[in-house]
Amino acid sequence: MSGFDLGGQVCVVTGGLGLIGRAFAAALHQAGASVVLTDLDHGACVDRAHALGPTALGHGADITQPASLAGLRDAIVKRFGRIDALVNSAAIDDKFEARAAAHASLPEHYAVEQFRRIMDANVIGTFLTCQVLGAPMLAAGKGSIVNVSSTYGLVGPDQSLYTRPDGTQPFHKSPAYPTSKAAVLGFTRYLATTWGARGVRVNALCPGGVENGQAEHFVAKYAARTPLGRMASASDYGGAIVFLCSDASAYMTGASLVVDGGWTAW
Numbered sequence: 001m002s003g004f005d006l007g008g009q010v011c012v013v014t015g016g017l018g019l020i021g022r023a024f025a026a027a028l029h030q031a032g033a034s035v036v037l038t039d040l041d042h043g044a045c046v047d048r049a050h051a052l053g054p055t056a057l058g059h060g061a062d063i064t065q066p067a068s069l070a071g072l073r074d075a076i077v078k079r080f081g082r083i084d085a086l087v088n089s090a091a092i093d094d095k096f097e098a099r100a101a102a103h104a105s106l107p108e109h110y111a112v113e114q115f116r117r118i119m120d121a122n123v124i125g126t127f128l129t130c131q132v133l134g135a136p137m138l139a140a141g142k143g144s145i146v147n148v149s150s151t152y153g154l155v156g157p158d159q160s161l162y163t164r165p166d167g168t169q170p171f172h173k174s175p176a177y178p179t180s181k182a183a184v185l186g187f188t189r190y191l192a193t194t195w196g197a198r199g200v201r202v203n204a205l206c207p208g209g210v211e212n213g214q215a216e217h218f219v220a221k222y223a224a225r226t227p228l229g230r231m232a233s234a235s236d237y238g239g240a241i242v243f244l245c246s247d248a249s250a251y252m253t254g255a256s257l258v259v260d261g262g263w264t265a266w
Helices: 019-030 042-052 066-080 112-140 176-198 216-224 234-245
Strands: 010-014 034-038 085-088 143-148 200-207 256-259
Touching: 010 019, 010 066, 010 112, 019 034, 019 042, 019 085, 019 234, 034 042, 034 066, 066 112, 085 112, 085 234, 112 143, 112 176, 112 200, 143 176, 143 234, 176 200, 200 234, 234 256
Parallel strands: 010 034, 010 085, 085 143, 143 200, 200 256
Antiparallel strands: none
């Protein structure tokens, strides 16, 4: 089982303050890695890194800005001398749940400005992070990149999940997030075939929905549609992320690892 050991490895997690990002960082830390957490709030990243321990580093960065990412890369290399693994979990999604938007969330009415905003963060941000933080890996001739996609990168959304018990539809799952997550899968395959000969592996993780205070009727419907009968907890993805970052997956690249409780098996 030594292949799963990340002792001495430097693993970067973008979106490190998010629900899943925090769980990724904790799992990598438990596997022995020196973890770098990055998100928009520098101070919160520093605090979170301190909570993990002395081998962790927190550094704020905006993944849509090359200069910001270059500053992050330089801080990592100055502290640790290298980057061994990168987990691209930073992303944004619509928050139509917070306001009635049955009309605005439909593709025929969806605002192009919002579409661009989500594509900028989820697709261009992933591209830039791989470009900037992947450079030290390419120079070293080794590394592992994990781009976090979604089950909605594989299948279309089930709009009935968002229907209230009274039959009303306050919002629909809008087009930008699923489109962006499908694009991440295509980019993952591209990088895998382009960088494989240079020693850098690139895979995708496709997680299912995480229970996080959603409406009771939504959680119940999601669970009923899932073969394992529940939504995920953030910790359910720790094993998968350690596997993909470690030598346990040394002969794996260009793949999409689906961890969704069977959601896409129906």
